[in-house]
Amino acid sequence: MSVQERKERERADRERLIVATARELAEQQGWDAVTTRRLAERIEYSQPVLYSHFRGKREIVGAVALLGAAEMATTLRTASSAADGPRARVTALARSYLGFAERNPAVYDAMFRLDGGLVFAAEDTPEPLKDAFAAMLESLGEAAGNSVHPALFTEVFWAALHGLATLTRAGRLPPGDAEKRVELLVSRLAMM
Amino acid sequence: MSVQERKERERADRERLIVATARELAEQQGWDAVTTRRLAERIEYSQPVLYSHFRGKREIVGAVALLGAAEMATTLRTASSAADGPRARVTALARSYLGFAERNPAVYDAMFRLDGGLVFAAEDTPEPLKDAFAAMLESLGEAAGNSVHPALFTEVFWAALHGLATLTRAGRLPPGDAEKRVELLVSRLAMM
DNA sequence: TCCTGGATTCTAGCGCCGCTAGAGAACAGG
DNA sequence: CCTGTTCTCTAGCGGCGCTAGAATCCAGGA
Numbered sequence: 001m002s003v004q005e006r007k008e009r010e011r012a013d014r015e016r017l018i019v020a021t022a023r024e025l026a027e028q029q030g031w032d033a034v035t036t037r038r039l040a041e042r043i044e045y046s047q048p049v050l051y052s053h054f055r056g057k058r059e060i061v062g063a064v065a066l067l068g069a070a071e072m073a074t075t076l077r078t079a080s081s082a083a084d085g086p087r088a089r090v091t092a093l094a095r096s097y098l099g100f101a102e103r104n105p106a107v108y109d110a111m112f113r114l115d116g117g118l119v120f121a122a123e124d125t126p127e128p129l130k131d132a133f134a135a136m137l138e139s140l141g142e143a144a145g146n147s148v149h150p151a152l153f154t155e156v157f158w159a160a161l162h163g164l165a166t167l168t169r170a171g172r173l174p175p176g177d178a179e180k181r182v183e184l185l186v187s188r189l190a191m192m
Numbered sequence: 193m194s195v196q197e198r199k200e201r202e203r204a205d206r207e208r209l210i211v212a213t214a215r216e217l218a219e220q221q222g223w224d225a226v227t228t229r230r231l232a233e234r235i236e237y238s239q240p241v242l243y244s245h246f247r248g249k250r251e252i253v254g255a256v257a258l259l260g261a262a263e264m265a266t267t268l269r270t271a272s273s274a275a276d277g278p279r280a281r282v283t284a285l286a287r288s289y290l291g292f293a294e295r296n297p298a299v300y301d302a303m304f305r306l307d308g309g310l311v312f313a314a315e316d317t318p319e320p321l322k323d324a325f326a327a328m329l330e331s332l333g334e335a336a337g338n339s340v341h342p343a344l345f346t347e348v349f350w351a352a353l354h355g356l357a358t359l360t361r362a363g364r365l366p367p368g369d370a371e372k373r374v375e376l377l378v379s380r381l382a383m384m
Numbered sequence: 385t386c387c388t389g390g391a392t393t394c395t396a397g398c399g400c401c402g403c404t405a406g407a408g409a410a411c412a413g414g
Numbered sequence: 415c416c417t418g419t420t421c422t423c424t425a426g427c428g429g430c431g432c433t434a435g436a437a438t439c440c441a442g443g444a
Contacts, residue, residue: 046394120364148376155365156373163355172312173347181348184340189380238423
């Protein structure tokens with residue numbers, strides 16, 4: 001049944017197109033501008049086609065989040081693998097995390113600020129999300145110190161980075177001292 | 193002109209009613225449920241009345257945020273003033289901050305997650321926001337350590353608390369170890 | 385080559401949203 | 415009791431997420 005295979009392939013292509021277009025539109029004009037009508041127009045299909053791929057807008061956000069998580073994981077691993085020593089790895093991870101958030105604000109929002117209907121911190125958490133956390137843990141675990149569980153340390157470090165990323169971008173923190181804040185965070189939290 | 197005074201008083205009362213009702217509705221059913229129609233119905237006026245007090249929904253969110261900031265400032269000051277010594281004050285501040293965020297999620301969102309059209313970290317930042325930051329600085333400044341500016345330290349500590357608050361509530365962090373995370377954060381960040 | 389039946393896609397529309405123009409009611413001051 | 419202003423409401427605009435049912439397409443068989 002080569003016909004059916006082709007149809008499935010085309011369907012998968014179109015699904016990727018939807019997700020990529022949603023991401024693109026969100027990065028260009030923010031998630032508020034990602035409406036089902038505009039999205040449908042951009043992919044040159046009618047609105048109901050979206051609903052044959054996803055249950056609703058929320059699931060599209062979730063799909064962008066999964067894509068972003070995979071991308072973030074490789075970004076973090078690339079950055080920390082280029083650093084020498086535990087301390088440098090922690091700094092590299094922090095910088096590349098914040099850099100990713102700054103360069104891809106819409107994807108970051110899809111992952112951590114919006115509701116994409118994804119399950120976090122549980123057994124049935126999707127693989128890309130688990131892997132992004134694992135990527136952080138790989139670099140941070142060795143800086144947890146003796147009496148602290150690496151996962152707990154990673155959670156706290158991650159939360160601090162997340163706070164810096166969101167507050168900075170929302171204009172809640174003065175934009176100038178970003179690098180100083182990273183240095184302070186790393187020097188105090190990391191034990192080595 | 194007693195008549196005019198009465199009218200101004202009644203207008204101010206109604207404005208407070210709008211803000212309180214918006215807050216109440218948001219805490220009960222989330223900000224998505226706070227629509228201008230529902231809000232108008234609850235205060236027993238028609239929709240356009242809202243627009244004679246506020247430019248739009250965003251400004252109503254901003255008003256709730258200001259109210260919440262003042263409340264948070266007194267909450268934080270009360271908690272830290274009951275603690276003995278710098279270290280205990282930092283712990284008390286962290287716990288009361290997270291407690292406030294947990295007890296008043298909608299107000300917290302209005303302050304730090306939603307766009308209420310408020311200016312942060314600038315000269316024309318509204319007084320309640322400045323004061324809430326000042327309340328944090330009062331307890332945290334003495335734990336900054338020698339070579340770190342108290343304001344910078346407060347920013348980083350605040351960002352970490354904000355990350356913990358938002359990630360926990362969004363289900364991004366396992367709910368069980370919240371207290372352990374606070375302890376780790378305080379013990380590593382605070383210098384004394 | 386032409387049917388045909390199922391899969392696919394579209395048009396049209398539902399109830400809701402934030403917001404506003406203009407009609408109408410209310411009321412203070414003469 | 416008028417009257418002019420000030421306030422409030424009704425009604426409606428365009429856009430939202432989402433969906434029922436009509437229209438179209440097309441693979442597979444006659």
